[in-house]
Amino acid sequence: MSVRDLIDVSDWSALASTPLVSVYMLAYRHEKFIGQAIESVIGQQCEFPFELIIGDDCSPDRTRQIALDYQKRLPGLVRVLYSDSNVGAHANAARCRAACRGRYIAFCEGDDYWHHPLKLRIQVEAMAEEDDVVLCHTDYDRLVGRRLKRNCHRSSPTPYLAQGHAYDRLLHHWTVMTATALYRADVLREFDASPFNNPQWPFGDYNKALFAATRGRIRYLPVSTATWRKVAGSATNSDPSRMLTMRLAGLACREAFMRAYPVDESTRRDCLGFANRGVLNAAFHACDLQAFDAARARLVALGASPGSPSDALRRTALVWGWPARLYGRFRSLMLRLTADGL
Structure with missing residues (x-):
């Protein structure tokens, strides 16, 4: 997809000129869930400016329209990126990251949601305390159908939990739940230009966390901030x-x-x-x-x-x-x- 095919619905007169945090939300066929995901982000209680970038990958349902409705209601906070053809998850994520303007970048996919109203605030404070921290993540809840498991890291402890110098532990096991992660933007820009940003791999979160672990320390906060929803047909729950x-x-x-x-x-x-x-x-x-x-x-x-x-x-x-x-x-x-x- 060329740059000119991208449609960026952003009101530059209303948006903050220098947001501290950019949150991007990948969306495809999420009409049942994306309203809850958006509300969980815009409801964050912060004393700093942030932006929400929603990347819709040509959803055949009402996902894009729901996102555009929020952009009209909240032009100073919400931006929507889309094109008239499907580009795939990797390219959709890449164009969202390229649009991010914040010093830090967070994620909330269209079928997940944040349940902690201070998520961004406590993570930004934790990152600011130590210069060598490149990634901050937290505990999370897991929703499978109607069953909710709370505090998954605490209830199912692992010796491979990513914290500190965590490269070896992440090589063994992925323990950074994407919706809880906050990255330094400069690290993700370096990742995007690296060979580890491989479009042949059907994921983009594990390699990001591994790359970050080669660039500095990882901070873990033992508080649940996000809910990961397991949906039929996803890459981890499909054929x-x-x-x-x-x-x-x-x-x-x-x-x-x-x-x-x-x-x-x-x-x-x-x-x-x-x-x-x-x-x-x-x-x-x-x-x-x-x-x-x-x-x-x-x-x-x-x-x-x-x-x-x-x-x-x-x-x-x-x-x-x-x-x-x-x-x-x-x-x-x-x-x-x-x-x-x-």
Whole structure:
């Protein structure tokens, strides 16, 4: 998409000339949720100026119209970016980041929302306290259908929670929930110009956090500020083949970072072992015998045992074909029903 195809609905006479924070919201087919997402951002109680940039990726529903209605009501706060054709999530995010004018950048996708009215204030204060902090994130709630799990980091603690010098921990596990994150804008501009901003990877949050971890420290605040909504059809809750693609990209992302920013051998083996185990599981659910065998071979090369009895049984099911396909269809159905709140 060329720059001239982009439509930027912004009232420059009403907007703050130098917002401290830019919040961008990626939106596609979010008409059921985007009103709540927008309200959660514009309701932030701040003593500094900020802006909300909504990037609609040619939604076929009323998402764009809802966003434009808010821009008309709040021209000093809301901006809307769109084009007359779909550009994809990566390009949509890139054009939103390019439009951000703040010293800090936050995120709230159109199907998530912030539930803490002081989210931006407490995070900006935390970032301002220490010059070497490049990213601040918090605890979060998770909404699956009608079921709400509160304080997910506190209720399910992990040794890999990203805080301090967190590069090694993030290589092992992604623990920065995007809707809670506040980045230094200069770090994201550097990320955008780097090879780690890879459009072939079907995500943009994990690589951003890893890149930030190579540039400074990460601050974690143990307070829940945002709700992540798990929606049927999303990349993490869709058909098994898409999950396999996601896992393979996560493996490739880790390998790329470790080539550029090496870690000790023990950490390398641990992180790649974790990633390949995820690929192995995803390959089984996707009924992909070739990907399953490749992941097993990589695990053996990393020093893992040739395979547990359960892995051998799963491989047999893949060879036979129908047991694995039956299990995969049942699992996909249960994921959709769970996300729909049934």
